[in-house]
Amino acid sequence: MDRGLGPRSQRLTMAWPSSDRVVFPVGLLATLLVLVTVFYYPVGRVLLAAINPGGTPLAPIVEILADPFYLGVAHHVFADPMGVPAGVLTWLADGAPLSAVEFGLFGxxxxxxxxxxxxxxxxxxxxxxxxxxxxxxxxxxxxxxxxxxxxxxxxxxxxxxxxxxxxxxxxxxxxxxxxxxxxxxxxxxxxxxxxxxxxxxxxxxxxxxxxxxxxxxxxxxxxxxxxxxxxxxxxxxxxxxxxxxxxxxxxxxxxxxxxxxxxxxxxxxxxxxxxxxxxxxxxxxxxxxxxxxxxxxxxxxxxxxxxxxxxxxxxxxxxxxxxxxxxxxxxxxxxxxxxxxxxxxxxxxxxxxxxxxxxxxxxxxxxxxxGPEGAFTTAYYEFLLARQASTAVGTIAPLTAIRNSVLFALGTLATAVPMGVIVSLVATRSGRGSRLAETLLSAPIAVSGIVVGLGLLQTLVFGVEVLGHRLTVTGWIAVVAAHAVAAYPFVTRNVTPALAGIDDRLVETARSLGATRFRALLTVTLPLIVAPLVAGAAFAFAISIGEFDSTVLLAEGGASHTMPVALERYVGNRSIGPSLGPATAMGTVLLAVTAASFVVIDRVGGRYDG
Missing domain, CATH: 1.10.3720.10 (MetI-like)
Structure with missing residues (x-):
């Protein structure tokens, strides 16, 4: 160990037990591959469409910045930069109240x-x-x-x-x-x-x-x-x-x-x-x-x-x-x-x-x-069952939506938890590079699900040319990919503090007894982070169950509708009546599934918690 390092750096260096020459590099490579495929490339395509559309650099961005609808009074800074000081002085001289200022959509x-x-x-x-x-x-x-x-x-x-x-x-x-x-x-x-x-x-x-x-x-x-x-x-x-x-x-x-x-x-x-x-x-x-x-x-x-x-x-x-x-x-x-x-x-x-x-x-x-008269009724739940048996075009079957939500959440769990742990291992390394890497790897938490969904639509869903072949990813794979990108940062947020707080002497003891780094990870580190890992898994599952932003764009085929999409359709469909009853019935089912899944994951994880 480098004796020039401070105690904090020493502890973080020793707390990284998974650099076992094969396991961590492969896991990191797989994580980067998933992120590049379902996040950075799709989102990059969306951003590129705004930066250089048709050879005109930044034209859509400049148009928005110069539009008072989007920026309000601040649009003068971009529409007429040289006239801003005079415009501000004129506004102050007129004594216009602050309430009269328009701040636009972003404001x-x-x-x-x-x-x-x-x-x-x-x-x-x-x-x-x-x-x-x-x-x-x-x-x-x-x-x-x-x-x-x-x-x-x-x-x-x-x-x-x-x-x-x-x-x-x-x-x-x-x-x-x-x-x-x-x-x-x-x-x-x-x-x-x-x-x-x-x-x-x-x-x-x-x-x-x-x-x-x-x-x-x-x-x-x-x-x-x-x-x-x-x-x-x-x-x-x-x-x-x-x-x-x-x-x-x-x-x-x-x-x-x-x-x-x-x-x-x-x-x-x-x-x-x-x-x-x-x-x-x-x-x-x-x-x-x-x-x-x-x-x-x-x-x-x-x-x-x-x-x-x-x-x-x-x-x-x-x-x-x-x-x-x-x-x-x-x-x-x-x-x-x-x-x-x-x-x-x-x-x-x-x-x-x-x-x-x-x-x-x-x-x-x-x-x-x-019911409308204030009496107890089960009519709204019966309505959901009737929709399940309906063959009309555009009908959302509630049980199908429930099944899809649970299956998508399981797929998200299997993808997001390993990704979150890998990013946590990167975050607990010492040095500025690890902080920058963590910021880049945590970017999905700060990018809109609508943006991710739009990027996936424009790339993998519509198709991408790869070596002369058109590669398309649709249906449940696209939805699970979007959910995993949204969920894994929450696994990281739970695991990173616990991983950073592990006493390096425990890992040193295991290594001195002949354990490999990977064995130390499984026998020493993993048991110490089970509780936050389970909490992160519960977050990932619940976030997938309730994800709406990207799903509403990707789940347009009917067969991949989820409970939140079905709920939004029931709220917005006035053909089923002005009452919120059907929407609240679907919402109650969604609440029950979310709560039950959260409890089950917590109980299962508790069996392995120290």
């Missing part, structure tokens, strides 16, 4: 993403405080459940919000009981922001809870002993150590909200379009040059933010300390009085969180068994 997309990220922090941060500082019955279960909203299919969440906040939804039904009129919540910016917070607030909670629990209690005690008030100790000691986790979670929430598709499509209406929805509309209308240009700009923004996120995530792993954690106080018996302000604040937060997180799911379940 609105960033605006709603920023609001969604702030709402996610506002909703998730108090939850992190409760989980990190208080002890109560069911705390561990609640901590585990914080990840459930994130793995729910986004189209399912959109239907749940429609069932809750629609004109005939549960929320307005409850208002009617107390004599209040219906409130229009859907097809508004607040509905989109709250739905995004439903998704991303649990990420904030998990990130910040982990960081909060890792703060050394002795630092806080030292600050208090020197006369600092609790607020001052929080500001000077706790907040700086929470900042990296909080910023990382905020960046992720922004990226996911910026690239959100089904939620905005279902809850935004025609007046609240985002880049992702407009990109889908361009693909549907076969305006592929404009779609490619939008894809380039959107991907550039999201990749830049994802690079910042990876930098901060790396800092979190390095800065982790093994100090003494603060003891938790009882949530039930730890208050001076029943009217303690902190107790009331926690109770108020619990009520808000219950409405946001439980309301849409309960509304979905209730709506699926409630």
């Amino acid at each position: 609105f997309t960033a605006y709603q993403a920023a609001l969604s990220a702030l709402a996610s922090v506002a909703l998730g941060l108090p939850g992190a405080y409760v989980l990190a500082r208080f002890d109560f019955w069911g705390r561990q279960t609640l901590t585990s459940l914080t990840i459930v909203p994130f793995v729910l299919p986004s189209i399912l969440v959109a239907v749940g919000f429609q069932a809750m906040f629609g004109r005939t939804g549960l929320f307005n039904d409850l208002l009617g009981v107390v004599g209040l009129g219906p409130i229009e919540v859907l097809y508004s910016l607040p509905a989109i922001v709250i739905a995004h917070a439903f998704y991303n607030a649990p990420l904030v909670t998990r990130f910040v809870t982990s960081a909060w629990e890792g703060i050394d209690a002795r630092e806080i005690e030292s600050a208090r002993s020197m006369g600092a008030t609790p607020i001052r100790a929080f500001r000077d000691v706790v907040l700086p150590q929470l900042r990296p986790a909080l910023l990382s979670a905020t960046l992720l929430a922004f990226v996911f909200s910026f690239m959100s598709f089904p939620i905005v499509l279902a809850l935004g209406g025609l007046e609240l379009q985002t880049v992702e929805v407009w990109l889908y509309a361009k693909v549907q209308s076969l305006d592929l040059e404009a779609a490619a240009a939008l894809a380039v700009l959107e991907s550039a923004i999201s990749l830049a933010i994802m690079y910042i996120y990876l930098r901060y995530e790396s800092g979190q792993i390095v800065s982790h300390t093994g100090g003494r954690s603060r003891s938790r106080r009882s949530l039930v018996a730890g208050w001076r009085t029943l009217s303690d302000p902190r107790r009331l604040a926690v109770l108020a937060y619990g009520c808000v969180a219950a409405v946001v997180f439980l309301g849409p799911i309960l509304s979905l379940l209730i709506e699926s068994v409630t």
